[in-house]
Amino acid sequence: MNPFLELGIREEVVKAVTEIGFEKPSEIQEKAIPVLLTGDDDFVGLAQTGTGKTAAFGLPLLELLDFSQKHPQALVLCPTRELCLQIAKDIERFAKYIDNVHVVAVYGGANISDQLRQIRRGVQIVVATPGRMLDIIGRNAIDFSNVKYVVLDEADEMLNMGFQEDINNILSETPDIKKTWLFSATMPKEVRRIAQKYMTDPVELTVGTKNTGNANIEHNYYLVRARDKYAAFKRIVDSNPEIFGIVFCRTKIETQEIAESLIKDGYNADALHGDLSQQQRDKVMKRYRDRSLQLLIATDVAARGIDVNDVTHVINFSLPDEIENYTHRSGRTARAGKTGVSISLINIKEQSKIRQLEKVIGKPFERKQVPQGEEVVEKQLMTIINKVQNVEVNEEQMNNFLPAIMKGFESLSKEEIVKRFASLEFNRFLDYYKGATDLNIDGKDTGRERGERGERGPRQGSKGYTRLFMNLGSVDEFSRGDMLGFICNNSKISGKSIGKIDMKGVFTFFEVQDEEVNKVFEGFKGVDFNGRQVRIEVSGEGGGGGRSSERGGRPSRGGERRSGERSGERRSSFGGGERRERSGDRRSSSYGGGERRERSGDGGGFRDFSGKRRETKSKY
Numbered sequence: 001m002n003p004f005l006e007l008g009i010r011e012e013v014v015k016a017v018t019e020i021g022f023e024k025p026s027e028i029q030e031k032a033i034p035v036l037l038t039g040d041d042d043f044v045g046l047a048q049t050g051t052g053k054t055a056a057f058g059l060p061l062l063e064l065l066d067f068s069q070k071h072p073q074a075l076v077l078c079p080t081r082e083l084c085l086q087i088a089k090d091i092e093r094f095a096k097y098i099d100n101v102h103v104v105a106v107y108g109g110a111n112i113s114d115q116l117r118q119i120r121r122g123v124q125i126v127v128a129t130p131g132r133m134l135d136i137i138g139r140n141a142i143d144f145s146n147v148k149y150v151v152l153d154e155a156d157e158m159l160n161m162g163f164q165e166d167i168n169n170i171l172s173e174t175p176d177i178k179k180t181w182l183f184s185a186t187m188p189k190e191v192r193r194i195a196q197k198y199m200t201d202p203v204e205l206t207v208g209t210k211n212t213g214n215a216n217i218e219h220n221y222y223l224v225r226a227r228d229k230y231a232a233f234k235r236i237v238d239s240n241p242e243i244f245g246i247v248f249c250r251t252k253i254e255t256q257e258i259a260e261s262l263i264k265d266g267y268n269a270d271a272l273h274g275d276l277s278q279q280q281r282d283k284v285m286k287r288y289r290d291r292s293l294q295l296l297i298a299t300d301v302a303a304r305g306i307d308v309n310d311v312t313h314v315i316n317f318s319l320p321d322e323i324e325n326y327t328h329r330s331g332r333t334a335r336a337g338k339t340g341v342s343i344s345l346i347n348i349k350e351q352s353k354i355r356q357l358e359k360v361i362g363k364p365f366e367r368k369q370v371p372q373g374e375e376v377v378e379k380q381l382m383t384i385i386n387k388v389q390n391v392e393v394n395e396e397q398m399n400n401f402l403p404a405i406m407k408g409f410e411s412l413s414k415e416e417i418v419k420r421f422a423s424l425e426f427n428r429f430l431d432y433y434k435g436a437t438d439l440n441i442d443g444k445d446t447g448r449e450r451g452e453r454g455e456r457g458p459r460q461g462s463k464g465y466t467r468l469f470m471n472l473g474s475v476d477e478f479s480r481g482d483m484l485g486f487i488c489n490n491s492k493i494s495g496k497s498i499g500k501i502d503m504k505g506v507f508t509f510f511e512v513q514d515e516e517v518n519k520v521f522e523g524f525k526g527v528d529f530n531g532r533q534v535r536i537e538v539s540g541e542g543g544g545g546g547r548s549s550e551r552g553g554r555p556s557r558g559g560e561r562r563s564g565e566r567s568g569e570r571r572s573s574f575g576g577g578e579r580r581e582r583s584g585d586r587r588s589s590s591y592g593g594g595e596r597r598e599r600s601g602d603g604g605g606f607r608d609f610s611g612k613r614r615e616t617k618s619k620y
């Protein structure tokens, strides 16, 4: 008998999950489903992302709700739009063979009228992010008086993101007799407090050991000098040609810089951070999911809720400030029973952090050596050999050309042909890594790497000018002239005080005479552009001046290099970025005036070069 049937799941649902590929329940499903199916208990489940939580609560909901009624009976709250969409989609897939199941995904950054329309038509399951949910409650557009089950998914992340008060407000709209099911990867005291406040005698389950990372994740670290971090990182990537990874940085700027450098160096990479509009985020995520991107460079906040299977490596370009974030980060790999590697690039001073992390995950880290140049070259060579061995030959088409090909190679021996074909792909790596030095900290050779000579430190403004960063750029449809006007109008300074303006895709660097810098900061306080708070920072501040060796671009691969907005001049400050993205950033720091609202693209954004300060008002 199918093990899901044995757990008490009806045949229609079992049929649907079997089609999706679920053969047997995961650990959390096996443990939680029988408890939740009774419908009598509050519940706390400690489980990492990727353990199958969605089905653990989704399948019981499908058994417990009355789908002949069309009012909300279950509310699932989760921290991010991505997760919200994923959960709604998963539940719909599980319900494929049940009639009249209506699920709505309610999240910020999308048109609210569509969501309201779906609610009006009648839904039984509402999956929502807290900000937008409150917005809809505030409009009296939903009736929660018949809600029987509330699921708090990734409760710790919701609290991290500052949703505590919103959750309280939403829960107060639901009947006292409802049952609450809480899922969390960790159990900080704030989550514990929620459990105490809203639950009666909850059944508690832990999958794996508390706080422990997934057993399928290998944790490695590399000890390198700060200035060699980027070069070491590239070697690690080059020696893993099939990598499909997420690279974590600590700050938005570091994220952007690493992504830019990688793009320039010929890698398939892009950045995901809190400064991007929802549309930009969606685009980046789509490319990553479609695997047009091999490396996604992200901040902790932006990467929350990313649910992409088959991520092979999580790379901590910088260790997270909060230890718990390490578990969140590494949990993005080794999903659904697969294996994965979590890599950390650290300097000598950070070794103690590794010891602390080992305690948290309950597992030792392994120190790995940054591959030497020839090891990378060898790895690449083996990949080429594998590719040649596995390539599919289209005999029919090939036959037409074969005589000419054979003729062309007539004068060469088999050995010569093999050598030359391999060299075609391979020479660029050979050249690139020729004379490459040891990047490991206790390596013998501390000499400079090729290409390092003559590198500048972090870019400074011209003499008498300060170089500033702004989080708007050419993708926001600014021309250089627009930008000049925008800066002058808001700062109330003359165009003569502005030096070079260097516009990039999603941000701009511009120089301002030193004595006018404060006016710029003052002038842009609280200024909003298309729903995003305009952020000004001194460029290179906290950049740490890390120089990287192996600066020359990666040998270019046909078609891989992206042209366009991001491939302009790069800045050279890696590492040590001190400007942190605050964990509440998505909500509080992106919107001015202390008003808390979820980032939503539907706020009244507009272009305004008039110099008047405009603010997007919070809806609640």
Ligand code: AMP
Binding pocket: 021, 022, 023, 024, 025, 026, 029, 048, 049, 050, 051, 052, 053, 054, 055, 307, 309, 335, 336
């Ligand atoms: P979740 O933790 O719910 O996000 O699930 C993580 C991944 O595991 C998703 O891709 C699910 O489709 C997959 N998954 C969940 N349950 C099972 C199962 N019983 N068998 C195989 N895959 C599963």
